[in-house]
Amino acid sequence: MPPPETVEAVDENDEVTPAETHPPASGRLLVVAIGASAGGLEAFTDLLDVLPPDLGIAYVYVVHQASGRDSGLAEILRMHTAMPAVVVNEELPLQPDHVYLAPPGIQLSVLGLHLVPTPRPTDRTQYTPIDALMSSLAKALETCAVGVVLSGTGVDGSTGLREIKGVGGITIAQDPETARYDGMPRAAIATGSVDLVLTPPRIAEELQRIGRHPYVRAAYARRPGDELVIHQEHLLRIFTMLRNTSGVDFTHYRPPTIRLWLPGCSTGEEAYSVAIALLECLGEESSAVPVQIFATDVSETAIEHARNGLYADSIAADLSPERLRRFFTKTDGGKYRIAKAVRDLCVFARQDVTRDPPFSKLDLILCRNVLIYMGAVLQRKLMTVFHYALKPSGFLMLGGAETVGAQADLFAVIDKKHRIFVKRPIETPSDFPFPVEYNPSRSSHRAPRLPAEMHTPHSFQNEANRLVLDRYGPPGVIVDENFQIVQFRGKTGLYLEPAPGDAAQSLNLLKMAREGLLHGLQTALYGARKSDRPVRKEGLRVEFNGAGHEFVLHVIPLSAPGEGRHFLVLFETAGTSEAAHEVTSAPPAPPVAA
Incomplete structure (x- = not known):
């Protein structure tokens, strides 16, 4: 490789002879x-x-x-x-x-x-x-x-x-x-x-x-079908020129990750199909292009099935012998398991797409045949969430019977037949409700069974609890010993935002903290974990939408038989209540008897 000073730049104003002005016949x-x-x-x-x-x-x-x-x-x-x-x-x-x-x-x-x-x-x-x-x-x-x-x-x-x-x-x-x-x-x-x-x-x-x-x-002059290939040595020369010009060394920067989200992934067939298609498309470059596919579903049973990646032998009728050989292994029981190279691209997580925080900085969202089960109000809310989650010029693909509806101001049609849309370069509406009202368990343990009345869609008790929480209770989260969020309580969008990366990191409370919150939150969490006593911190400020908001932070240890230690984290607007001080100053409650 020649030294950087020998790299010749072509002047964009250089003239060429008349013989060069027409491309060759081929x-x-x-x-x-x-x-x-x-x-x-x-x-x-x-x-x-x-x-x-x-x-x-x-x-x-x-x-x-x-x-x-x-x-x-x-x-x-x-x-x-x-x-x-x-x-x-x-x-x-x-x-x-x-x-x-x-x-x-x-x-x-x-x-x-x-x-x-x-x-x-x-x-x-x-x-x-x-x-x-x-x-x-x-x-x-x-x-x-x-x-x-x-x-x-x-x-x-x-x-x-x-x-x-x-x-x-x-x-x-x-x-x-x-x-x-x-x-x-x-x-x-x-x-x-x-x-x-x-x-x-x-x-x-x-x-x-x-x-x-x-x-x-x-x-x-290249023939149709020829690909522009940049070899590593050429890339290093480009990095050298950039360093000499800008002073920034990109040599050891990680290549960008292509990020996809598949809400409503069911038992994983679609997510794995997308992963297979990407591997085939990337070919020999697949190892050089990091890919993350986030696949979510409201059903814990479906997610467990998807994680296992085990399917009946009848799938052989729908797959070519080449794909079956390359992307599946046959088990002793006669079933087919997705190859590790495919499973490694996919992160499966339980999520209620209408209420839980979305992923962010995504290149593509595939939400096929999910909207058809939702009413118009919920569809509008979900379109706003998708717009927020996508990168500029990110793509949205819907099912054959679905459309963006009244949200045409957020998405433009790319392919009407195949229902492919692109994010319009406008700000996501700032007043959209951040979808965190629902409280699904995020831990690896199965969520405890709720009382029968809590499962009733129109339960008066459930509605009353929701109204009290929304109107009078401070927003917050429940985290486990490692500060992974297992439950959202109320609207926490002022304090938290989804973090890029895999699902485990995206749900870490410290990763989700907005600007100005991290230091105080970290100190309070570690203090409560070490002392096993409530911690209260006043005078904290968080930055959101260009403005500062003052609040009081509470971290309260929780315990229950047969469960690991958890913490309730509350974000209380400054000056709204003194009652929480009395609660957090009290000694921790004894474990609930079985």
Whole structure:
């Protein structure tokens, strides 16, 4: 490996000879999809006036037009460029240095290196010809796709740009301040998937720079199907350049973990199927890409079944011999057990998705055929929770009969047929109720049986207990000897938030403490555990939503026959009550008699 100082950087302004401006016949063509609506023609002609006609790039221009009327668009554009302006009335091969136009009422898509015209859809679905073109371009050409959104109203083009960005292409939006109608550029920018925001003349200059850059030439000279592989030695060279430039050494940073959550996982088949699909997709890179799949269900019995990973021999009828051999082992009893490599990717935990804290910083949530069992109010609440749990641009996949419903402001459609949505780049509503009212046992022991009346859904006693707790009782948690949360009491979102990582770490009280809480909480917990007496700490402050909140912390030891030691942790708003001081100052209660 050469020393860092010998690494040569390529000047992005380097010129190339005319012979280099066209890709080889066996290569791939750089194609720019340009979408516009009202005010877009003015922007596009401003772009063409500056754009050289010999960059070796193909341009496809789609503008919203009324069906059945010839706008004379081709003639107008020919006055602004020396490139042929071709109206696509039939399937045509894409050629460099051509401008292709969609006739009124026709939708264009890219198949291979061909443009395919189809009639405008006649059903009631929203007509989005720009999204249709860009989406097909992303699938066909991947890194050789460029998407540009110009002036217009509505949101057409936003989804298409996101898909181009997702496959490594380049995305550009017109500066909204220069657009006659800024709706489409602003909607595109709001997706977080736009690389550059420029005026039309600057877009032309950027396309010239891209088209003549040696890196781009090399990229689209690769054959379809070729993968861009970064070897370890190349990665180290990149890290060296970053260190020399920024002073930060990324050499020993852990690679990012791809995080998934499957609420309602039942007995684990779906979670293991997702793990298998990821292992197959990653191939030889699977060992280098950390994966965490959190699979949860309200049924403890189902979770235990899922953890065991043991299934009847009848699954052989649904699996290929290769998958059966690679991902399963046959037991002495004739059943099949999931291979350890698959089980290691999955963390199973009991969880009531409507009430327990969600995971966070997730790349994907698969919640298939769970919402159909919930009413509209609960569905809306769950959509907000999912939005909170996902990373920016994280994905949500629902069942075939499910949708985000009224929460379309939180999620955008990526694939309507397969019910795949993406998180919109907006703040999760700050007033959504953090789902921690339910009290499931989190310990490894089976939860004790509750009295029969507590199992009755409409029990008056249960409802009264809930109202008293919510209105008068301070929120808190019960933790075990190792400070793992086994029960939530009331709404603790002001003090606690889910922590990233595996399920065991995510439910550790010290890991979940919000900013400002950790030191006081840690001192109180260890003090109560050492002395086996209640501990009360006043004057503590926690930071939440940019504001400080003062509170009193109580840690009270609990004991019961046959159970390990536990602690009740209460968060009391400062000045609300003196009664808790009397309780926590008293000696610990004797164990409850059996």
